Amino acid sequence: PRQRAPRRMSTPSSGSRSCRAAIGGWHCLAVDDKGRAYAWGGNEYGQCGEEPERKEDGTRALRRDIPIPQRCALKLKVRQVAAGGTHSVVLTQEGHVWTWGQPWPPGDIKKISTPVRVQGLEQVSMIAVGAFHNLALSVDGILWAWGNNEYGQLGIGDTQPRSQPIRVEGLSNLSLVDIAAGGWHSAALTKEGEVYAWGRGEHGRLGFGDDKSSHMVPLKVQLLAGEDIVQVSCGGTHSVVLTSDGRIFSYGRGDHGRLGDGREVTTGHPMEVPINLPPPKTSTSSEGLWQANYVACGGRHTLAIVTWTDM
Template identity: 80%
Template sequence: MASATSVIAWGSGEDGQLGLGTYEEKEWACVVEALDPFAVRSVVGGSRNSLAICDDGKLFTWGWNQRGTLGHPPEKKTESVPSLVKSLANVKITQAAIGGWHCLAVDDQGRAYAWGGNEYGQCGEEPSKDDSGRPVRRDIVIPKRCAPKLTVRQVAAGGTHSVVLTREGSVWTWGQPWPPGDIKQISVPVRVQGLENVRLIAVGAFHNLALKEDGTLWAWGNNEYGQLGTGDTQPRSHPIPVQGLDDLTLVDIAAGGWHSTALTEEGEVYAWGRGEHGRLGFGDNDKSSKMVPQKVNLLAGEDIIQVSCGGTHSVALTRDGRIFSFGRGDHGRLGYGRKVTTGQPLELPIDIPPPEGQFNHADEEEDGKWIAKFVACGGRHTLAIMEWKADQEEETE
């Protein structure tokens, strides 16, 4: 039974990442009932796992756990029901991120934590090496402090690297920021030069975005599909301005595995990077990669307030609480009740029961409707926070 605020999930469930107590995939939205007793404020989808942060700062994780990515000893390789990260129960977590096989979190005091795979130093510890100098797998199964000298506002995790934004507006990174073998990994935070007064960061598999207070968007990292938005496919080791956004007022950014999006104050979406499977939302016949940001005209007029990018799909949230999804459709990750791949953004059907006490048995009609408040794409699954909006009684004179 859904509560007045519920987390829903759909898509691949083979690692338990949907949190439904099973390992089945779902082609339509289902309620994560284990989270109903808690007031969830945000959710994050990883490649094979998920997490939720509650209003009181409690952190729940579920899904794939072979690398300790759930934040507690991996007694089971996978967990299909959300569980509390007990080692962080005494701090108030405000934001978190999931990378390739590691996680980051920050509390209300600006302290950052990391756990999971650390062979490239992505959790902030010097990784061990074998006799040939290659990194040796060493998992950190219990969250521990990282970047202890920084007061952190936001954390973001890539495939094998980590990025944090400080409260002062500077950006720091560590781990393996490029595909393994391309550059030497570092386990100690290094400041990203050329970035000050940053408001928001977003990180893909191996590329990074930073939105500055002055509204300019900067990018660096891998660029083989044009995901940096620089008009070419040349990688950048230092931030460079994203092209084609100069006259826009940006309010949010998101990075998928190999694609990027930016959201304007007017609720318009711009997308660029890898276009395969239609993840950019430009239509079924336009799945090519884009080297510079282009407006997603198929979402024009929808007043979008949030976009989330997954590995090969994307989800957009409207101001009035509707969800549009597009991209690769296998495993049901688009939530249409069928495994369709489409570059055409389609509105998600939400067919979940009303919360207890919100059903009018007299006329068998629901006394309200579900509206989405937050969306999060994972690798092959999707999460959303839904809120029940009761019908307002007509005013009587």
């Protein structure tokens, strides 16, 4: 049966707490405070990491869905998890990147359910995964990209896919602090609070105003100039950024209410998202404001964590 109201999720391991999670096209990942990774949800492409049982005649059975969280990547001590359309990527505490599932559009290459290490990446500090492309930021500030590149979402100046990580040269002279990957677009944030975007531009998801064309190299989102951005998130066809003073800006495709402004308008111009909530019952004053601390984009929706500040 469908679960229509939030409920607390339990994990097989006692004495641990989930500290990070990721939602993909049909599956979910989480990692606890002991570095153990979990997966659940759709598993048709092996994205939950479970090897299907063999039938009596020796053939492989169909991969089954995983209804409750189960351990995956058992031999790895994980720091961050990221989920794509039909594949999974994890960053270990040693700074290595591992992946499994179907990392390309279904039918392109063989799917795997056993984690394999992504060669050529060392000392990685952060990962981001789109539908079928991947980003990794190393501790020395180099951004790497690989996977599907149909709209230039790898940011390397062409639309040829890459099976191995390639350096994103257009950001080489910048100090990056955050990266994000959406359906077919990508974004990066500098320590100066500037946002760069590239990939598919349809619906204005790159934030370049009336320019809705695709871009194969990173370009600065000039319409956010003057805003001190501290986080960026990319959805299926939209993007959201968070400022240092707790405000949210969104842009891209507007149907399904994903931009949060109540109008369902599609736009390439970043718009501030109003947080129209009543004061919390614990507040001693009706004067105050809600400030966002974190934002996250899904395929067709957006989430934010907010806190109330009394004036």
